[in-house]
Amino acid sequence: MTDLLAVQGLTVHFATDEGVVQAVDGASLQIGAGEVVGLVGESGSGKSVTALAILRLLRPPARVLGGRIEFDGRDLLGCSEEEMRAVRGAQISMVFQSPRTSLNPVLPVGHQIERLLVQHGAVPPREARERAVEMLREVGIGEPERRARQYAHHLSGGMCQRVMIAMALATNPRLLIADEPTTGLDVSIAAQILDLLGDLGRRTGAAILFITHDLGVVARRCDRVVVMHAGQTVEWAPVRALFHAPAHPYTQALLRSIPRVVGTGEMEPIPGWVPSPLAPPPGCRFARRCPLARTECEAPVPVRAVGGEHRVACVAAEAS
Amino acid sequence: MDVLVVDDLQMHFPLRSIIPWRAPRVVRAVDGVSLRVAAGETLGLVGESGCGKSTLARCVLCLVEPTRGRVLLDDENLTALPEEALRRRRRDIQMVFQDPTASLNPRLSVAATVEEPLALHTPLTGAARRGRVDEVLEEVGLGAGLRDRYPHQLSGGQRQRVNIARAIATRPRLVVLDEPTSALDVSLRARVILLLAELKRRMGMTYLFISHDLSTVRYLCDRVAVMYLGVLVEEASAAELFDHPAHPYTRALLSCIPVPDPDVAPVRLTLSGEVPSPIDIPTGCRLRGRCPLAQPVCAEPVPVREIAPGHTVACHLV
Numbered sequence: 001m002t003d004l005l006a007v008q009g010l011t012v013h014f015a016t017d018e019g020v021v022q023a024v025d026g027a028s029l030q031i032g033a034g035e036v037v038g039l040v041g042e043s044g045s046g047k048s049v050t051a052l053a054i055l056r057l058l059r060p061p062a063r064v065l066g067g068r069i070e071f072d073g074r075d076l077l078g079c080s081e082e083e084m085r086a087v088r089g090a091q092i093s094m095v096f097q098s099p100r101t102s103l104n105p106v107l108p109v110g111h112q113i114e115r116l117l118v119q120h121g122a123v124p125p126r127e128a129r130e131r132a133v134e135m136l137r138e139v140g141i142g143e144p145e146r147r148a149r150q151y152a153h154h155l156s157g158g159m160c161q162r163v164m165i166a167m168a169l170a171t172n173p174r175l176l177i178a179d180e181p182t183t184g185l186d187v188s189i190a191a192q193i194l195d196l197l198g199d200l201g202r203r204t205g206a207a208i209l210f211i212t213h214d215l216g217v218v219a220r221r222c223d224r225v226v227v228m229h230a231g232q233t234v235e236w237a238p239v240r241a242l243f244h245a246p247a248h249p250y251t252q253a254l255l256r257s258i259p260r261v262v263g264t265g266e267m268e269p270i271p272g273w274v275p276s277p278l279a280p281p282p283g284c285r286f287a288r289r290c291p292l293a294r295t296e297c298e299a300p301v302p303v304r305a306v307g308g309e310h311r312v313a314c315v316a317a318e319a320s
Numbered sequence: 321m322d323v324l325v326v327d328d329l330q331m332h333f334p335l336r337s338i339i340p341w342r343a344p345r346v347v348r349a350v351d352g353v354s355l356r357v358a359a360g361e362t363l364g365l366v367g368e369s370g371c372g373k374s375t376l377a378r379c380v381l382c383l384v385e386p387t388r389g390r391v392l393l394d395d396e397n398l399t400a401l402p403e404e405a406l407r408r409r410r411r412d413i414q415m416v417f418q419d420p421t422a423s424l425n426p427r428l429s430v431a432a433t434v435e436e437p438l439a440l441h442t443p444l445t446g447a448a449r450r451g452r453v454d455e456v457l458e459e460v461g462l463g464a465g466l467r468d469r470y471p472h473q474l475s476g477g478q479r480q481r482v483n484i485a486r487a488i489a490t491r492p493r494l495v496v497l498d499e500p501t502s503a504l505d506v507s508l509r510a511r512v513i514l515l516l517a518e519l520k521r522r523m524g525m526t527y528l529f530i531s532h533d534l535s536t537v538r539y540l541c542d543r544v545a546v547m548y549l550g551v552l553v554e555e556a557s558a559a560e561l562f563d564h565p566a567h568p569y570t571r572a573l574l575s576c577i578p579v580p581d582p583d584v585a586p587v588r589l590t591l592s593g594e595v596p597s598p599i600d601i602p603t604g605c606r607l608r609g610r611c612p613l614a615q616p617v618c619a620e621p622v623p624v625r626e627i628a629p630g631h632t633v634a635c636h637l638v
Binding site for chain 1: 506
């Protein structure tokens, strides 16, 4: 299968007063057409920076130092800003974490969808209003005609996120990046939003990159998972393999650190702390927290297959 | 013995009336809640935002005066206490808030933060207070090296430890924890939960633990009360509630939690729509507009029944 999106060796640094923050260090991930991929890791692991890099939304002091981002066979890092504008929002769109602040507070939400539709030439201007209302209905907003005239502050958090999803899918993108789309929402509303995203993804054939720290969301919604730690991608696996046979010691620790509702597995925090991105250790950045660490861990870590599509960047992990 | 008894507590906030001759409308944030927390016990109070759990907490802490009902701490009615007497009892109820950063004074060092409640509420002298500060910091796992740091020099997990240290410094009878882990990252969350569990085990702490994170509740709580739109809909021991949830709302909440195992098939009981406004509360069962099982009988007042020892449910259909 050819990949819709292939990120290879992405490296992103931020120049700050205290030094260079090495936020992403050689991250790689692939997404096939129509596939749902989860990108998981603790905060500060570089998940969101990776997403912003894919959309080329990083601004100084951030700098992409290396790597390739290929979308549909095209190198996005080599695209001009003009070309990027035709990709962003049209072929790759994004749903952000805080829906209310992502919406324009001084424009009615329906108007924002209309503008987007017209800008991308999706419909002629005189049909935009009708189409916007239709889209609000499609994402499950009751009384869409009335809601279209309202502002973001009139809507609940869940409803704002529905509007964001309507906007993200308005142009029939091939890839949707959802960055913690349910953080801050109540559990029942979060479940509704995740259902909606999965549903619309299936219906429109869009691939979804789910950025989350919630492994429960990953288990239920994703086909494949990529695990990130301190700016490095450390494991790539089909969702079953990741939960049943996690190969990287970090993934194993992450799975042990969550309190469970079902079953009574003991909960253990991940040992140690995420290393400072100002002076990360050489080689594997998890080595100093890792029970299996050895001297080879200080050299660049090769990626090995541990079975099928399951790959891991660890010298100590055993093949399953 | 019960440390905390909440008896038929009601907190209504009147809204400003637009039409002067019409009676003002009220937000019925807490609408007749009774619960008890025994010494050494952790009661989880669970519900979505807007269900009134934080308002209930503020009533328990006597930060607002309830419109009806009583709050008893060790059999003493706090709602009837004059202000001065209430101030003397404040050392016995402390609170940990959700946002570990916003709840710390950025201009107070760790030691000064933890010392403040001691200076306000205890007769301890300066040297004794400082000794006690070191002791408490040790208890929450903050090294003496962090004593003189300021909040901005600490990580999120460390800040929440400072908040916990401040709350337990006066050796309170009850600690109200209002979503203490929801602003924290996965691994920090695990550490804070384990710390709270350890303090409970070692020092016999009594907690009222408010959360919408059901997996954390299961880990930490002995009993759980589920709140919806200002009332309790179900109450049971944690094991009973998670294994045999009876109220449709509890079942829906539980079915919404994403289980980190791809082979556990989701059993979904989906509530439609969102929580209605606490101004226009439906008659009868408050959930009936969203409940997939709703029947005509649900419009009648709901009886609270005990369906198993210690397991009470407010639902017509159970």
